[in-house]
Amino acid sequence: MRRSYKFFALMILSIVSLSAYAQSVTQLGTYLKPSEAKLLYTDSVVRHTTLRPYVLNANDSLFLKEDSTTHKTWLGRKLWDEHLLQVRQPDFDLYLDFLPDFQVGRDFNNDRTTWLNTRGFYIGGRIGKQFTFYTSFYENQGVFPLYVDQSTRTTGVIAGQGEVRNYGNGGFDYSYAAGRISYTPSKYFNFDLGYDRNFIGDGYRSLLLSDATAPYPYVKLTATVWKLRYMMMWAQMIDRESPKFDYQNGYRKKWGVFHYLDWNISKKVSVGLFENVIWQDADSLGKRGFDMSYLNPLLFFRPVEFANGSPDKVLVGMTAKYKMLPKFTWYGQFALNEFTAKEFFAGDGYWGNKWGAQIGFRSFDIFKIPNLHFQGEVNIVRPYTYTARKPVVNGVVNPNNGKPTNNYVHFSQSLAHPWGANFEEFLGIVNYSWKRFDFRGQFTYGYYGLDPQGMNYGKNILLPYDTRVSDYGNHIGQGITTNLFYGDLTAAYVLNKKYNLRIETGLTLRSENNSNGNNSTAIINFGLRSSFRNLYYDF
Template structure:
């Protein structure tokens, strides 16, 4: 990673633009604002998130000059601390997440105590950075408690320590971002956080459901084409015993390189091409490999480079597309190929290494002509063994969570999400139904758990989605919130969720109510 830092420094301080050129401040979009990109008549690049844009309000607008008290302004309209200047702006906020609730017919009390802080700033017109840190203690609903204890991680939020005599968990996490935009054609971003590739709620290419990781991202834009190359370092918590033997340097590391070419073919159609390679930091014998400089090649489709190295690195390719069907309706989809043999795909025999996934969905805005009433529908299907490998040292996973879908593989899913905003009121409803095939024991792998090696599969042919213990998952949630301060999404929020997991062996039901004072724009995914 130290070599990547040197690359960032070289690019940042290279004389890449005329000193007289004046550019607006480049900052990230908040997720809530991305809907405006889909409604714009211009076809924007909306797929690779975090999305940066030319700032028009957050940095250079003047503070509220109306005759309001300091407490009123800070609670409802301003950042906690604001330092505004023509040459730089700095904003600091306290980010609480205090929740209390009941689950499973009121028999289990749940709670969350999060104290977070964030600093956001621009230096001149080309540099933007932000950093946040969160300290947490919490007690979760039964199904999440079981997941956390099994995987030793709170979904998307880091490893755990026992708290309150083992009845709750203590955990923390941090994010950081440094962005440099020397001109309108190039952006360099170094960060510690998550990325997302797709136009849907889920991503089968690269999702943001997991714990933070360090990355370096170069994005070039020329006309209707945007090209992104990203290098990242991931951790494999499953191989802890091996990591202890390997110089006792903590969890085992692995590397990833991602390329994404996004082409706005027309005002309505966008097509994106994707590839990725995951490789281990060291082999199973402990021999150090580190960052493989052959993967610094920024050109897309590195399968040829990976093959020429004579390696068995884990390579994926994919396709993302969106089409504006109507002025306020966009359809989108994804296709990922983890393994592909044309003969086997069309042979129809269910070869185990037909490892593919697909997505199809839509976004509709202002439905029934009601302003800010939006609807999203989505279908996802992932064949058995997709994203898995012989070992977790090289599978498509980070910190015990998938880099793609939270359900792993060997499933299909359909979901619908409706949101509505009225002034500072916000409502959201979601329903998700999925069928997947689970494993009967630890010695058999039907392809659902991507952390398990595909070498223990029971058969080479006759592998279909849902094989194994046929399981049905139903999840529904309704949320109502009042936004106290839109600057950092401070809100009072109430939520009610119902979850049912059913198969031939058991039926588990959860009814979860929660209420709290919450903030930040990041979403956590508990609908699995």
Template structure:
């Protein structure tokens, strides 16, 4: 298990046990496009976000009217760039551009992005699916993103950087891949290199897709109303690059993670999910190699007892995810994560520092005011100080200098709303977010927001509350309008306007960013932090 193989694939959605047997439901990897699963009268497993772009196993016969169009018209508006359709297999190949240009508030800074990507996806029969993408990028970002990138040595969600254009811009690349095998209706095995997401919200406090790609192996079983997933992954710690060089001269220091998620459709309206995870280092601080711990290979255990029985100090989390269909077109959802938990301290009301928990509550409402495809989502998230952090970045809940959960880290609360509207090939999206968090006054002091800092640097044991430190107000709003040229690979013309304001006792920073471009990305990148 040197490298955890290339990995990942499809969480396949089935109806409840009393429904007729169906082929897996494969939906686009775009959180807006899962609306039909929430509107269905059956209660689908929606918490494990899907990653397949298209049901490639369905053979395609274009209508005669469509075939009369020119090759250029069909490729630009209706078809993949290259389509190989045979009785036993299909292969689709697309060029994925992301060309953007923009201006910041007073026009003093021009931003741009030059991305050339490619995607290959296909199937062999109805049991085997594969996909691979690669993106080469150069870009110049708004000032707040530029500062973040230089500080963390990474473009959010998209890998490490090299200076470009005499240090005024960045050169970076990233890739994803997956292999998926579904031998029967009960089992799916996925090996991949990419991201995963657990939850029904815009954010996930359990496991989010905001990070750079990582290798993983995932096994998903479906039996009646129950879906169970076990996943093993390998992460990188860029903070410890000096130690990693001394350790093995093989790149960044590695750490491992194992995740279990049990999702139960209690009824057609209620779903409850249970989650646990353990992160452990590839080697200890003295450089002694540990590697993959085979005691965590059992796919059907709760990990905290196993971790405790090993006498280890591995980083364990447990959590829950739930959703309830309140009305036919409105679903409420929530999450709870426990990083540390002592019942006496939680109910003691003294704000013990190791009460490390996070919670989420939100809703999705579809066809608002009876307007077809006018959807609204609202969400509240709160994360206590020091949650997801540990004594060292060798074992914290982080990959490639980004949290595996929320982009704000910890020690904050936020409320956000997202409205979307689709009409034929037009798409509009508006988002507003407000957050309060506590910043650190200097590099050494740790009030609990920066999960890469060791929690041993905390200034006090009790009286630890959300927002402690330098109290900061954060406001972010963005509006986007797009026209989808080709839904097969999400090619669209898009215009966006974003406003951002951060203020505390040290000062105030405001940003107003306009961008316009030709885009074809399936992934969503999170710049709202």
């Protein structure tokens, strides 16, 4: 690991040397409030909206305004208007918040009481005009709906968070930590060192890089010049599927390098280009480590990967956005894992045509009702997309349980869509805010093909594509064709906007049915919540 530390130190020193002049900076995380999304997409300033966390500078004063204080007593200010602890100085800011997530619910269809007991804290601030930082930690115990419980016990990981331990009678105990340091030496560069999640796209989902996984360590450089914003990121992922080498080294690691170029062609049209390589950190015969071939931030990866003997996994893609009306924006994505033109146009279901597509829209203040927002989205991913082959060492298939190490996965969770592959999804999300009341509804319908025991029809991206059932005739929904409906309604009263403290109640309906039967869930939930994370339980 010494080479890894040296690499990160070298990156920090090289970016620090780029300093030109200072300006205020902060970030919006991967979690966007509806009001923040509205400002990003409807403001007259042309913005790069596809990279989250979203880097804010002096031109984004619209986001940096301080909320007014309306309460005179200390208790009133802390409950309604301010951070629990905040210190403001000309060259230094610091704030600290306690983030509870206390929920209790009832799953009537499965005669199951659910609950969540989360105690978290969040510390953030600014040093001078160039550095911002935050760190957060959550300790959790809970009993979850049956479908979440079953998924967690299968993978050993709670969705979007971390590894679990058994707790009490049917519950889990787990923790979550994240943090980042952001340095902006000039209006052209931002340097980000963190242990967190990232997101590329304008949608609710991303087929390129999503925030549906556990956090991971990364180094990221973002450069903004003219109408272009270019992101380069190097990250280290966890491979839980392969056996550990020994106790001291823990889980096996793998590396990911990401390039993304976003171009605002005009005030209405934007396009982006994406590429990624995933490679294993070590094999059973020795350590490969960080590959210096992927260090150059301006190279195209495919020729480099080919020059290395094609041992790694490449994913390319593109994004597009069209602002049709001041408060209505179309967006889309296309992800390409492999492509054979002859087979693609033949339409014979060749397994190697592995791709995903997304189209959606965001609309704000619909029907001229302030703060009534709607988002619609369709996601389609072919079977075997994001998968990799069995690892091979010296011409022999590696005995790591036949599991690939360089698939598009971190901590047993997809780095793209949480459903994996072999699915179609249709979803709609509506938000409405009035004073301190906040209402949200989400409705999702999808169908996918589950993998029967011992067979690989392409949904489970942890499986190697070498074990596919057929070279031809593959189609979305193959395997055990399954239909899923998911509906979620929440109503909340926001106590403190600074750290999203709210009293919330909700109703969740879920129905999954196929030839093996029907699994349904109906839950009513109540809670006191505060969080700035996207946690996805709509699977």
